[in-house]
Amino acid sequence: MLKFNEQQQIDDIQGALALRPDVEKIIDTIWEKGFDNIFYLGIGGTYASAMQAVTYINGKSDLPAYVQHAAEYYTTGNRRLTEKSLVILSSVTGTTQEVVVAVDEIKKIGATLLGFIDQEGSLLAEKCDYVITYPAPGTEQLKFFMAADRLMNKNGDFADYEDYYGELEQHLAKGLVEAEKQADAFGLAFAEKHRHDDMHYFIGAGNHWGAVYSYAMCYWEEQSWLRSKSIHASEFLHGTLEIVEETTPVTLFLGEDEQRPLAERVKNMLPRICANYTFIDTKDYPVAGISEKYRGRILSPLLMHCVTQRIDAHVEKLNCHPLEIRRYYRQFDY
Amino acid sequence: MLKFNEQQQIDDIQGALALRPDVEKIIDTIWEKGFDNIFYLGIGGTYASAMQAVTYINGKSDLPAYVQHAAEYYTTGNRRLTEKSLVILSSVTGTTQEVVVAVDEIKKIGATLLGFIDQEGSLLAEKCDYVITYPAPGTEQLKFFMAADRLMNKNGDFADYEDYYGELEQHLAKGLVEAEKQADAFGLAFAEKHRHDDMHYFIGAGNHWGAVYSYAMCYWEEQSWLRSKSIHASEFLHGTLEIVEETTPVTLFLGEDEQRPLAERVKNMLPRICANYTFIDTKDYPVAGISEKYRGRILSPLLMHCVTQRIDAHVEKLNCHPLEIRRYYRQFDY
Structure with missing residues (x-):
């Protein structure tokens, strides 16, 4: 089958699911500290994934989760994104121009940044408070949803989480x-x-x-x-x-x-x-x-x-x- | 000039601006009562106007203002839209199917509904708590922004409001x-x-x-x-x-x-x-x-x-x- 490496694709998904202890450790730490709002930050493809994650959470939870477009952030701003907010982002290169600018602004505010950044040592990897690096194509949504699921689980919205x-x-x-x-x-x-x-x-x-x-x-x-x-x-x-x-x-x-x-x-x-x-x-x-x-x-x-x-x-x-x-x-x- | 009635267009805009005492009276009443979040509700063209109003507010104010898509509301829901929320909407016919369904759901929650409904006695006009009827084409954005401006003025974000x-x-x-x-x-x-x-x-x-x-x-x-x-x-x-x-x-x-x-x-x-x-x-x-x-x-x-x-x-x-x-x-x- 054209452009299809069955074992690689199985390994990629299995490896992403194996990130769960890391995701849980980070989310649980953030949960203990507390937060006011959750923002999935993105532009282009990551903006699309952010929309998916937020729609997913909205349908199942009362967690205050929002999409934040990176370029809109550093121009229009968002005063509900505070030093108590959790910001979740993803980047393959770790250098997406507009996201770097947005993250710099967010760092001034002092929000907590959790990044799924596929390139170790990249600009965005350096700037995030918590970083998970797992460069497997096609796993961005899964990572975003894993963070969402743990948050919903902690919030009492997902009793079947382990199952x-x-x-x-x-x-x-x-x-x-x-x-x-x-x-x-x-x-x-x-x-x-x-x-x-x-x-x-x-x-x-x-x-x-x-x-x-x-x-x-x-x-x-x-x-x-x-x-x-x-x-x-x-x-x-x-x-x-x-x-x-x-x-x-x-x-x-x-x-x-x-x-x-x-x-x-x-x-x-x-x-x-x-x-x-x-x-x-x-x-x-x-x-x-x-x-x-x-x-x-x-x-x-x-x-x-x-x-x-x-x-x-x-x-x-x-x-x-x-x-x-x-x-x-x-x-x-x- | 083709399709251009100068006096009519002047009268339409002037008439919309003359709604300001009505808008202020309603917003001031809602302000006194208090609210948790503001939602501009829409679908199609009114969804577009809602995006304009919310982007406008976000750039100038810390009021918690959000766009709520009508059809997403009655399917996915939004648990941040509560009995304490203010919902602002607009409709030319007062019968837009998806908005009617959303408004019925919102009424069950008990949020306050302010409608710019151009058709008196229409379904949506009947359902809203506060209604302003002014059927002049091309004034929807102005109405949405007038409500936003009064809210920002009350919130201390718009000292020059009268000027x-x-x-x-x-x-x-x-x-x-x-x-x-x-x-x-x-x-x-x-x-x-x-x-x-x-x-x-x-x-x-x-x-x-x-x-x-x-x-x-x-x-x-x-x-x-x-x-x-x-x-x-x-x-x-x-x-x-x-x-x-x-x-x-x-x-x-x-x-x-x-x-x-x-x-x-x-x-x-x-x-x-x-x-x-x-x-x-x-x-x-x-x-x-x-x-x-x-x-x-x-x-x-x-x-x-x-x-x-x-x-x-x-x-x-x-x-x-x-x-x-x-x-x-x-x-x-x-």
């Missing part, structure tokens, strides 16, 4: 590679059909909204250089729907959390106005050993990533366009 | 119609050039981000049936930039608030990668009688609306497409 992680540690990694195998034929067919689309619309809701936002921007636009637009399922019905015609390419992500009904409403409506739609529903990907009640948490977004990863691998090959090249980003100063 | 509104009452309405006249030739040229674009990108930041979001979705997509995508200036540099080529149509809104530097960064970069860009800068529209220090508040977003209104009027005529018709919205059940 849940027991299932993930036993079955998640294997389940994801099996899903990816299941999705490969679909990924190829989708890539063949849509790899020259002049525009592609991606729709989603809940903890898939961040995934849709990131998929359109960080994968189709940034990596594949294909035009795409993400739109939240509930917002789609308030404007964007009017430009949909029979041939407009539209893909709807269906997740398994509280906002699934918002995606289902689009699912029911779309076939009446469009003949070029695709539904990707994580419910179509069974995972042995993970209880139904836990699927809407991290499993469903990770399953979606398995599916889109299959699309990307085939688009890359068919379009003769290496996903790692950039026209502009970090190519010159601006 | 500021003195200037608006004297000079805003006239300033806006003059700006619209100034923008008409540009609006026609822009419409002629871009009315058949297969896709148009709109970029902005700060209290213009909501305007950009709404302009792409509620005007180009919903009213003109033209494909467009909005992207925040700081997010544009983290993905979307890669699909920009010489001929890609990109328009950047430049406002006058704290996030102007984020838009300016795109302004400096864009001409190096694209030859089909447009900058619309509200600084190019002087308004006599309004102090420089006040321009970044409501004036700048309203000036942008004057400019885009000129584009829309010409697109409507040239494209032979009446802006009020909808393919799907409210045309059948879904």
Whole structure:
């Protein structure tokens, strides 16, 4: 299977789950000290992951968790981010310009910074109070959700926490590679059909909204250089729907959390106005050993990533366009 | 001038500003009673206006103000929205389906609802605790900002409040119609050039981000049936930039608030990668009688609306497409 190293992917997920004692030690220390608000800080792809984590927490907890955009922070500010706040961030390079500026400002305020920074000794790794370094691609959401889960567990919102992680540690990694195998034929067919689309619309809701936002921007636009637009399922019905015609390419992500009904409403409506739609529903990907009640948490977004990863691998090959090249980003100063 | 009733537009703005004693009476009553958080509730265009109001407050005040998406509310929920919260909303019809459902849920919680509901006796007008009815198009942002300004004034964040509104009452309405006249030739040229674009990108930041979001979705997509995508200036540099080529149509809104530097960064970069860009800068529209220090508040977003209104009027005529018709919205059940 193209661009698929089964053992590596299993090891990556298993290794991320093995960070749990470190995550727990840090979160428990912060919990003891106390905090007023939790901010997931990000920009671009990490902003998308922050949206996923915060939507996840909001649906299950009364913890005061918010998304904070890095560039909005150092321009507009946020006076609810105080010396008592917890700020959680993630960075692959540890040098993302806007995040560095935001973190410098946050340090002046004195908030506690927990960073999942993949590059040891990088600028951001140096600046955070607590750092976890685990440079495995595709584990950012899992790390963010692990921190969220421990916080919710401490807050009394997640009594099944140990049972849940027991299932993930036993079955998640294997389940994801099996899903990816299941999705490969679909990924190829989708890539063949849509790899020259002049525009592609991606729709989603809940903890898939961040995934849709990131998929359109960080994968189709940034990596594949294909035009795409993400739109939240509930917002789609308030404007964007009017430009949909029979041939407009539209893909709807269906997740398994509280906002699934918002995606289902689009699912029911779309076939009446469009003949070029695709539904990707994580419910179509069974995972042995993970209880139904836990699927809407991290499993469903990770399953979606398995599916889109299959699309990307085939688009890359068919379009003769290496996903790692950039026209502009970090190519010159601006 | 096409679709331009100068006296009507002056009367509309002047009438909105004349709502101030009503707004103050309501806000002062709520202030006396106390509240924990302020939520601007919306979906589609009103969600965009909510983003504008909350960004505005965040830049100038420590009031705990948040955007709450209506459909996310009745699915995911928000446990920081309590019986002590103030919820501010706006609706032209007073019947927006998702907002009605959200408001019903909020009423169960017992939060205080302040609605700018343009239709007397409508569902939403009946449900709100305080209602202001003033059905003049283009005044939603002004109403939202008037509530915000009074709240900031009560909170000690806006000592110049009376002076500021003195200037608006004297000079805003006239300033806006003059700006619209100034923008008409540009609006026609822009419409002629871009009315058949297969896709148009709109970029902005700060209290213009909501305007950009709404302009792409509620005007180009919903009213003109033209494909467009909005992207925040700081997010544009983290993905979307890669699909920009010489001929890609990109328009950047430049406002006058704290996030102007984020838009300016795109302004400096864009001409190096694209030859089909447009900058619309509200600084190019002087308004006599309004102090420089006040321009970044409501004036700048309203000036942008004057400019885009000129584009829309010409697109409507040239494209032979009446802006009020909808393919799907409210045309059948879904």
